[in-house]
Amino acid sequence: MTVHEALEVIARNRGEQIVITTMTAVAIWPELSDTPLDFAYMPSAMGQAPGLAQGLALASARGVIVIHGDGCTLMNLGCLVTLAHTPADVTLIILDNALYEVTGGQPPAGAGRTDFAALARAAGIGRVYAFSEHNDWQSLGPQALNGKGPAVIHLRVEGRMGQKAPRPHRTMSDQIQRLREAICR
Amino acid sequence: MITGSDFVAALREAGITDIPWLPDSELGRWESALAAAITPRLIRVCREGEALAIAAGLLIGGRTPLVAMQCTGLFEAGDSLRNFAHDLKLPLRVLVGVRSWRAYLQQQTADTCPSFTIPIIEAWGIPYRWLDGTMADLLAALNEPGPRFYLLPE
Numbered sequence: 001m002t003v004h005e006a007l008e009v010i011a012r013n014r015g016e017q018i019v020i021t022t023m024t025a026v027a028i029w030p031e032l033s034d035t036p037l038d039f040a041y042m043p044s045a046m047g048q049a050p051g052l053a054q055g056l057a058l059a060s061a062r063g064v065i066v067i068h069g070d071g072c073t074l075m076n077l078g079c080l081v082t083l084a085h086t087p088a089d090v091t092l093i094i095l096d097n098a099l100y101e102v103t104g105g106q107p108p109a110g111a112g113r114t115d116f117a118a119l120a121r122a123a124g125i126g127r128v129y130a131f132s133e134h135n136d137w138q139s140l141g142p143q144a145l146n147g148k149g150p151a152v153i154h155l156r157v158e159g160r161m162g163q164k165a166p167r168p169h170r171t172m173s174d175q176i177q178r179l180r181e182a183i184c185r
Numbered sequence: 186m187i188t189g190s191d192f193v194a195a196l197r198e199a200g201i202t203d204i205p206w207l208p209d210s211e212l213g214r215w216e217s218a219l220a221a222a223i224t225p226r227l228i229r230v231c232r233e234g235e236a237l238a239i240a241a242g243l244l245i246g247g248r249t250p251l252v253a254m255q256c257t258g259l260f261e262a263g264d265s266l267r268n269f270a271h272d273l274k275l276p277l278r279v280l281v282g283v284r285s286w287r288a289y290l291q292q293q294t295a296d297t298c299p300s301f302t303i304p305i306i307e308a309w310g311i312p313y314r315w316l317d318g319t320m321a322d323l324l325a326a327l328n329e330p331g332p333r334f335y336l337l338p339e
Contacts, residue, residue: 045267048237051234052239055240
């Protein structure tokens with residue numbers, strides 16, 4: 001499945017949840033959704049979007065979907081244990097393209113072999129899903145996206161070469177302000 | 186000496202709602218009091234950069250967190266600190282236990298932690314203050330706005 005196909009399913013089924021995008025997804029997501037509950041986390045701290053999502057979910061009592069990559073998840077695998085230990089309504093989606101896409105397409109350690117779903121289960125996450133086919137993701141994605149978090153969804157997607165680091169359409173301060181206004185309503 | 190119950194009382198008085206933390210031996214003395222408290226909520230993390238990320242989400246969501254870590258964890262957490270304090274401009278407040286500081290002042294330690302803590306904090310451009318170990322000082326510190334480091338000499 002392509003990244004675009006993977007994200008379309010999320011956009012159709014996210015409901016009123018906050019969506020935090022990172023890296024590759026930052027460039028594509030605005031074609032699918034542009035609401036105050038969409039937060040393009042760029043510039044970012046490497047691997048730290050799940051923690052940001054967990055804090056937001058604990059603070060706002062609203063579900064948070066965080067769209068992460070395989071490389072950045074590997075930089076902070078402890079986030080799975082932290083999320084299981086202090087449960088919050090967070091759905092961590094790992095787009096696994098087996099590439100560091102914006103640095104020239106180099107493979108991360110364990111590229112294509114790492115079983116993120118097994119890692120999530122071993123960390124204590126109760127709701128864990130894995131999809132590699134678009135049809136399966138389309139049919140079962142709504143259920144996976146709408147249960148109570150914490151949840152982890154591992155999606156194998158096609159890698160793309162020649163990508164550059166995306167830039168969000170809004171400044172960080174604008175994004176924070178409109179997200180705060182939306183969650184305080 | 187500030188006890189665990191003193192610490193929890195100070196956090197409550199200052200309006201601290203959550204404490205993402207990874208303790209060291211000094212901060213760890215307050216563990217049982219923090220764990221027993223409903224407010225502030227103790228949030229255990231695996232690494233210190235993660236504690237800053239959770240605090241960032243809490244701040245955006247309207248809560249008032251205080252992060253607690255040892256100076257060694259501060260060294261690890263640089264990318265988070267750079268991003269959340271400077272890119273997102275969030276008023277993070279962080280309590281840092283400075284390992285071997287007292288021995289360092291007396292030139293009685295080979296620990297390299299204390300010699301790097303202040304230069305690194307100053308490099309990040311975030312204000313800091315030393316705590317003197319009294320409740321009055323702790324309360325005054327916690328009422329200062331972030332971003333800010335509170336340094337606990339160990």
